Amino acid sequence: MTEYIKKHYRLILMSVFAALVCFGYQAFNSNIRIDTEELINHPGSTLGWLTIGRFGLVLLKRMLGLGVHRTIKSGILMLLFFILGGNVLTYGCYYFSGKKDGKPYWIFTLLYMTSNIWSFQFYFSLQQAEVAFAMLLMAVTGFFMCDLCFCEKYKENRSGKDLCKLFLSTVFIVLALGTYQALAVYYIAVCVMFFLLFFWQVNGKREKCGIRIIFLVAHFGISYLIYRGIAGTWFMAAGDYMEGQSNWGSEPAAECVKNVLRVVKNQLLTVGPRNFSFYVIGVLLAFYVIWIAWTRRTESGRAGFWIFAAGMIFMLITPFLMTIYAGAMLVTRTQFALPVVAAFLAMFGVMILKEQQISDVRPEKQERDRKMCRWLQVMGNVVILLVIAVTGGQVCYNIRMHSADQVRYEQDALLADQITDALKREIPGVDAEGEPVDKKVVFIGYRQPQLNSWNRHTEMYGWSFFEWDYTREHPAGATHRIAGFLEAHNGVHLDDGYSEEMEYKAAALSEDMTVFPAEGSIVEEKDLVVVKLSEITERPAVDWW
Numbered sequence: 001m002t003e004y005i006k007k008h009y010r011l012i013l014m015s016v017f018a019a020l021v022c023f024g025y026q027a028f029n030s031n032i033r034i035d036t037e038e039l040i041n042h043p044g045s046t047l048g049w050l051t052i053g054r055f056g057l058v059l060l061k062r063m064l065g066l067g068v069h070r071t072i073k074s075g076i077l078m079l080l081f082f083i084l085g086g087n088v089l090t091y092g093c094y095y096f097s098g099k100k101d102g103k104p105y106w107i108f109t110l111l112y113m114t115s116n117i118w119s120f121q122f123y124f125s126l127q128q129a130e131v132a133f134a135m136l137l138m139a140v141t142g143f144f145m146c147d148l149c150f151c152e153k154y155k156e157n158r159s160g161k162d163l164c165k166l167f168l169s170t171v172f173i174v175l176a177l178g179t180y181q182a183l184a185v186y187y188i189a190v191c192v193m194f195f196l197l198f199f200w201q202v203n204g205k206r207e208k209c210g211i212r213i214i215f216l217v218a219h220f221g222i223s224y225l226i227y228r229g230i231a232g233t234w235f236m237a238a239g240d241y242m243e244g245q246s247n248w249g250s251e252p253a254a255e256c257v258k259n260v261l262r263v264v265k266n267q268l269l270t271v272g273p274r275n276f277s278f279y280v281i282g283v284l285l286a287f288y289v290i291w292i293a294w295t296r297r298t299e300s301g302r303a304g305f306w307i308f309a310a311g312m313i314f315m316l317i318t319p320f321l322m323t324i325y326a327g328a329m330l331v332t333r334t335q336f337a338l339p340v341v342a343a344f345l346a347m348f349g350v351m352i353l354k355e356q357q358i359s360d361v362r363p364e365k366q367e368r369d370r371k372m373c374r375w376l377q378v379m380g381n382v383v384i385l386l387v388i389a390v391t392g393g394q395v396c397y398n399i400r401m402h403s404a405d406q407v408r409y410e411q412d413a414l415l416a417d418q419i420t421d422a423l424k425r426e427i428p429g430v431d432a433e434g435e436p437v438d439k440k441v442v443f444i445g446y447r448q449p450q451l452n453s454w455n456r457h458t459e460m461y462g463w464s465f466f467e468w469d470y471t472r473e474h475p476a477g478a479t480h481r482i483a484g485f486l487e488a489h490n491g492v493h494l495d496d497g498y499s500e501e502m503e504y505k506a507a508a509l510s511e512d513m514t515v516f517p518a519e520g521s522i523v524e525e526k527d528l529v530v531v532k533l534s535e536i537t538e539r540p541a542v543d544w545w
Contacts, residue, residue, distance in 0.1 A: 022118070034465070064133070093108055096146065173220065274332035279319065282349065290313075408463070439495065441529045446534055498528075
């Protein structure tokens with residue numbers, strides 16, 4: 001590791017710079033985002049995480065001293081763990097490539113560290129440090145297990161050092177899955193990446209490769225069962241949350257298949273920032289690499305070729321494993337495998353192109369080989385230019401999404417201040433500390449932020465607290481989020497526990513009310529306060545996916 005740091009310190013500096021540019025805003029910004037208000041209003045609360053099998057998240061939050069929301073501390077730890085995890089992966093690429101210098105490891109670092117997927121995940125500042133730490137644990141575990149399985153003789157794996165690695169790997173996987181279950185696909189992608197790099201550099205010549213792969217898979221399976229056992233025995237959450245995410249069995253099989261195909265289509269067409277990556281170009285490079293492996297099958301053997309080809313195909317599938325498991329179009333923040341796969345395919349593709357430039361020069365066919373080398377050199381340069389272009393696109397998307405969040409927050413804060421002042425004028429006791437006002441408060445309608453063309457409104461970004469969960473059929477749907485934001489931002493305690501009957505009553509009252517902030521937009525009844533934010537209409541369609 002010391003030798004690697006001395007030789008490739010520029011990669012570490014690059015990862016730090018990329019992380020600060022892309023996610024420094026999220027690390028050091030105190031904007032209140034969705035779900036974060038719950039931790040601010042209920043410090044020390046587990047927020048129901050234990051009941052959905054996330055005991056690791058609760059444990060890490062206490063270990064890191066983040067039971068109370070601390071913006072700067074959480075942000076600094078998130079950046080630290082994220083940068084460390086990214087560098088563990090880059091070092092793994094170097095290690096499993098035979099510790100060879102001159103390889104395009106920078107491509108992996110650049111594409112991985114700037115991926116838009118991390119913006120969607122780190123949006124949730126109440127858990128960003130914990131998830132980043134769990135990612136680091138999975139990266140380290142992938143390194144340990146692949147080193148144990150493939151880089152030493154099988155009988156030597158029973159040494160004390162390797163048993164220690166095996167034990168720590170099991171603990172790390174259980175803790176990481178207990179932090180965020182979707183990290184399973186992240187671990188799978190990391191292991192497949194390290195295996196492919198190793199298998200290529202030994203030219204497919206490895207004894208008992210099948211047994212080693214089975215051992216790696218079995219270890220993960222056992223670790224997952226331990227996680228399920230802990231979640232079910234102590235927290236009564238034996239996979240119910242994950243099983244509840246699956247549409248298989250509850251929806252027609254044809255609909256589930258359509259959902260999977262939609263996700264594949266969106267990914268291949270790079271629809272929006274959630275799908276913008278190097279993956280599409282990487283698919284083409286993957287098939288080129290498989291073809292090169294086919295031409296070298298006499299050296300590696302047919303069995304070696306088919307193992308490698310199967311590994312490459314499986315690598316292409318890993319970004320869709322969660323979707324296949326659920327049969328549904330899952331939220332983007334679960335797409336942990338995509339940044340690893342896209343970055344690996346780009347790095348590996350350029351690596352093979354450069355290797356072919358060298359290996360294709362043979363004295364007996366100089367003219368033909370020179371032409372081939374020129375073609376390979378051009379292709380390699382084109383791929384590098386595409387890597388730079390995609391990286392620029394990812395950085396741009398990250399900044400645009402963060403810009404949307406800043407604009408959203410400023411407008412939410414201004415509206416919250418206006419509503420708080422109006423409620424204090426209209427309702428006695430609103431500005432009192434402690435217990436909430438002795439009336440149910442219902443917000444009818446919604447209010448969307450006014451975003452500009454630079455702001456990117458997608459999934460979590462650009463959505464106001466004052467529109468969250470609103471529908472025409474449920475016109476008071478945004479009330480809980482609004483009340484939570486007012487409490488977190490203004491310190492105002494409102495009772496938002498209205499009944500269905502109260503919602504109907506509030507909707508009826510709002511028909512003769514004006515829209516806030518006009519006079520008459522707040523009406524007080526016996527046990528009810530109604531605030532009208534808009535008419536009850538269909539909310540304009542927004543590209544969530």
